[in-house]
Amino acid sequence: MADLHLSLDRQAGGLARQVAGELREAVRTGRLPAGTRLPASRDLARDLAVSRGVVVEAYEQLVAEGFLESRIGAGTTVAAVAIEEPVSPADASGDFGGRPTSPDLGAFPRQAWSASYRHVLATLPNDALDYGDPGGVPELRGELAAYLRRVRAARAEPENVVVVTGVAQGLSLVVQALGPLRLATELPTSERQTPLLRRAGAELVGIPVDDEGIDVAELARSGARGVLLTPAHHYPTGVVLSPRRRAELISWAARTGATILEDDYDAEFRFDREPVGCLQGLAPGRVVLAGSVSKALAPGLRLGWLVAPASLAAELRKFRGEFDLGSPVLDQYTLAHFIATGAYDRHLRRMRREYRARRDALVGALAERFPEVKVCGISAGLHLFAELPPEWDARAFAAEAVAAGLAAEPVDGPAVVIGFARWPGHRLAAAVREMRSP
Ligand SMILES: Cc1ncc(COP(=O)(O)O)c(C=O)c1O
Structure with a gap:
């Protein structure tokens, strides 16, 4: 009999739907192979601390959908359905072992995402399928601005938001828009980003990070006119930029007119204390905030955002228009709906x-x-x-x-x-x- 690990969000309600969703996902991905015998509904209900009716309803739903079979005397077993071949990390990334910063791709919320996608397909006017605003469709820029204000204490309005394919593209666009510049990066830094920054026209200078974050005195001596950093959770050491350094950094940028590129790559995941607000919220005129759904949902979605001062945002939008005419609109509307309905938060x-x-x-x-x-x-x-x-x-x-x-x-x-x-x-x-x- 299978030992099942199912995670339920009790506050969200709809427990039978959640149990069914988790089991369906486990069957689809091959975590529960065909022929596996599931626990009796009474036993699973006890393990999950839910009523037996919840498990019975979930089992019945999946029997109806063909994921499970139920035979008198044999209990409930997993049916032989087509398994989605798991893509091995080596195939997916070209890196053996995958990236240490990647999320659990098996936990991608397929059902909720497809519900948003179906809603968008059913309701989107034909005109919306034309070339969109190269800076992102207004619905998504609006949702992202509200989300980032609420969760990251960002100073964001829809006109400050530029939709991009991820932090990587966002940084590349900003560096190109700023023109050739001496750009400081943290030392150590994400080596994956350095080629794209150089290619975009930056001359890089590494500034050491200690247990308070980047050394701002050293940064000031470097002659850099921009800095890329990960203040909420330094990559790779995990140091959080201290309040003192945050203040020093912002006053350095104000004094020199430098631009701060804030890579907020994994800010959604804070475990032991409340998240620190983003730097952009403290100095919206000097900071460009970059984020994406790569950790929250999946890197392969290639959906991210920049929050920039209004004039730079307008330039970035123009740049994106000249470069590749913007991101796919269906994905943008889907993410907007996914955020608006609370599915992202859940x-x-x-x-x-x-x-x-x-x-x-x-x-x-x-x-x-x-x-x-x-x-x-x-x-x-x-x-x-x-x-x-x-x-x-x-x-x-x-x-x-x-x-x-x-x-x-x-x-x-x-x-x-x-x-x-x-x-x-x-x-x-x-x-x-x-x-x-x-
Ligand atoms: C430091 C850092 N920033 C940003 C990203 C994400 O980039 P993107 O949003 O383009 O997927 C990663 C991904 O591994 C990362 O390690």
């Missing part, structure tokens, strides 16, 4: 709980298996930063983690970034136990 609430449990499992397993390793940066995001003893080889340690099924990348130091979003806690812990000593 998904985030559910995933926050789940990722927190996964983080705790990974941290616990590492402490047990490798007590010499110092783990930091765990208050937010989807990855942790593991500082290794100086004599250890970060590449070998990361390769060992990847071989055990974890998403990991070495960083000079020596240190390793390890993602905890991809697997449930028990699988993360098992992977750590499998790793050989360095």
Whole structure:
């Protein structure tokens, strides 16, 4: 009999629908293979602390849909339905092991997303299928502005928002719009971003990060006219920019006329305390906020946003028009509907709980298996930063983690970034136990 892990959002109501949704997803993705015998409704109801009627209703629904079979004497079993072939991380990203910052792609809210998509297809006027505003359809810019004001304390109005395909494209557009400039980046930084920044015309200068975040005095000495940073959760160390440094940074930008590019890549996931508001909310005239759904939903959606001062936003919109005429409109309307109906918030609430449990499992397993390793940066995001003893080889340690099924990348130091979003806690812990000593 299958041991089932189903996560339910009790506040959201509709428990039978939620149980059915989780089971359907598990069958579709192959987590519950054909022939698997499900627990008796009474047992599952007890495990989930719901009434038996909830489980009976969910089972009946899935029998009707053909995902489950129910035979007298044999109980309820998983039917032989077409399984969506899981794309291996190697196929998806070209990187063996996947990115440590990627979310759990199996948790993508397929049902809720497809409900929004169907709603959009059924109601969208024909004219809306024409080339849209290259800066994004007004409905999405409106929803994003309201969402970012509410959740990130951003100073955003629809005219400040430019829809892009992700933080990556957003940064590239901003650097091109600013013209050739000396751009400071954090040291260490996400090495994946440096080629696109250079290609967009930036001359890069690395500024060290300590336990308060970027060293603003060093930044001031560097002669940079712009800085790209991850203040809510530094990538890769996880340091949060201290209030003192935030103030210093903003006064540096005001003094020099420099632009701050705020990469808010994983701000939705804060586990141990309230999120710090974004820098853009403190200095909307000097900061460009960049974010995307890559961590909250899936990187493959390629949906993101910039919030920029009005004149720069107008320029970015024009730029996007000249460059590729904007992002696909159906996806934009779908995201707008998904946010407006509360589905985005509900998904985030559910995933926050789940990722927190996964983080705790990974941290616990590492402490047990490798007590010499110092783990930091765990208050937010989807990855942790593991500082290794100086004599250890970060590449070998990361390769060992990847071989055990974890998403990991070495960083000079020596240190390793390890993602905890991809697997449930028990699988993360098992992977750590499998790793050989360095
Ligand atoms: C530091 C950092 N910023 C931004 C992103 C996301 O980029 P995008 O929104 O283009 O998917 C990532 C993705 O891994 C990242 O690690």
